[in-house]
Amino acid sequence: MAELQIYESYQRLLQNEELSTPLAAILALTEMMERSRAGTMFELLNELKGGAESLSRQTSNPIGLNAGCELFIEFITLFPHDAASFSELKRELIRQGQQYAKQALTYRTRIAELAFDFIKDDSVILTHSYSRVVLKTLLMAHKRKRISVFVTEARPRGMGIKTAEILQASGIPCTVVLDSAVAYAIEKVDFVLMGSEAVVESGGLVNAVGSNQIAIIAKAANKPFYALAESYKFHRMFPLSQYDLPSHHPRLLSFPQALGAGSGSSSVRRPSESSLPLLDHAPSIKITQEDIARNNPDVDYTRPDLITLVFSDVGSLTPEGVSQYLVGMFAG
Template sequence: MTFDIYAAYRAHLTDDQMSPPLAGILALAEMIKNSDAGTMFELTKELKDAAEALKKQATNPIGLSAGCDLFVAFTTLFPHDSAQSFSDLRNQLVQHGEKYVEEALTYRQKIAQLSLAFIKDDSIILTHSYSRVVMQTLLHAHQTKRISVYVTEARPRGLGVKTYENLTSAGIPCTIVLDSAVAYVMDKVDFCLVGSEAVVESGGLINAVGSNQIAVIAKAANKPFYALAESYKFHRSFPLNTYDLPTHTETTLALPRPMQRPMGLTARPSVMPRKNVPPSETATPNSVVDFTPTTMSIEQMSRNPQVDYTRPDLISLVFSDVGSLTPEGVSQYLVGMFAG
């Protein structure tokens, strides 16, 4: 039976602590167990093909790509004795992959401890969407310091609500902020703290859509913008802007084609005047009117991006398990990591 690597990947993701890069590494390690390759050349080719197939099936392959590329590079550079049997070599690769994932799950705690020195008593922090490493950092800081948190709602998935519920249940004062109210709240915060899908070779950040606008506003307000990223999310790619990301397609935020009208007909107004409006529905500038908020359709939401790209000049520091790095430092670390 042919090994289904995407099914293996999805199965590993059912663990709430497992991020896409680590799930990708475990899926590739599982593929090695099921491989019929008889040489290292054949195994490496199978790994690369499986990684590409996995990326194509994933709706958001960015973080997954970082993990797959890391494991393929590790496999390619893995030292082995020429007298060693190929079966033993394969077992070692699997064991090293599984051991790395086990160790990598501790990286969030390392980042939380490293970040603690930058979080002062009575800090007011703005975060975005939901991030496991950000959650662990805030909960760790709450043990010894007084902090308060603003969290964006993070449309369209609304994951800011999950962050809000977890923080308030831990006793941390937290308020949800409309995505459109980030500039409004920026003067109240001491710094911004966001997670990451990936940190690329330029030192730029790929994260949940809305991160870029938070960074732009923070820069204008002279507030630090910190990114938290485990080193397995360091990705050797070099996008110049959001449109270079693999998640961007021609339909992303594309304008619809104008409707054709028969000759001689004029366009109808988009909003028709209402007649005989009851007095209860007439609003004065200072009155409060009950209304039902409109919602976006599934098709409209699908046209919006899931992630965006934040330029390195907007990022103050990247906190990682390998240290607190400037964006330039991330680039240097990546070169060394893939150079063996």
């Protein structure tokens, strides 16, 4: 029942457009505390860890969610207190969780103000998919500077189109670029501005799939690659490749069995050329966008050596600086 309740809370909180997945996870855990009947800190922590694990299991891409849960549980563990009773302590922890989420909503403005100084007049910017903090930055820059923006489609979900519509409605010159045309467009670009689902311990970036190849192209073209990330997206995870991400599973990029193929190599006969069917009479196979989306990843990992700077509410950091900050943050 507790697992069902926390997942329902999380899904309800995500309906708020202002809440990213880490913040929704933090608030869901806060609501879980309000319902908890734990009588000791040990019991409460076990319940919160169980709730976090339940959310992670029920989510296909749990990376951002895990970052929020990890941060909140670490905060609960290290929280200094002189409360007279456990119930009083629990009320204070609930208040702190709600207060943090409220304060965290201001982080995007802080990041936008930091990144603003790196945007010059007549800048041409490339961005990918949909990011609230990137939108905040671009809309702020548009008020005082002339900018133009290339936005990738960001298939399979096509979230770049949502970004382009918002930018165009705000009067920002904007063009949607095919994901496969980034290398074609990069020569016109001054820098790349990228959102994030998580910034990991290596200083690398986890973001919508396609971010990695954009970073590779930007590096080859000698264009700066800036990542924007709220500090609650900093995550103690150290992937070495795409396949280390918790969102990866064996079905991704799998090869479906060919039509009519047998279960073993011994059952497959190579037909003679004369027996091959003509193309006109070949079986009709249709591959839908849904089929493609199911067989492809939602996010990918960008190595730290491809990232110029990470703009966060705690400052502008090099990828190495992110690693140092994470160590300090979780060392208490």
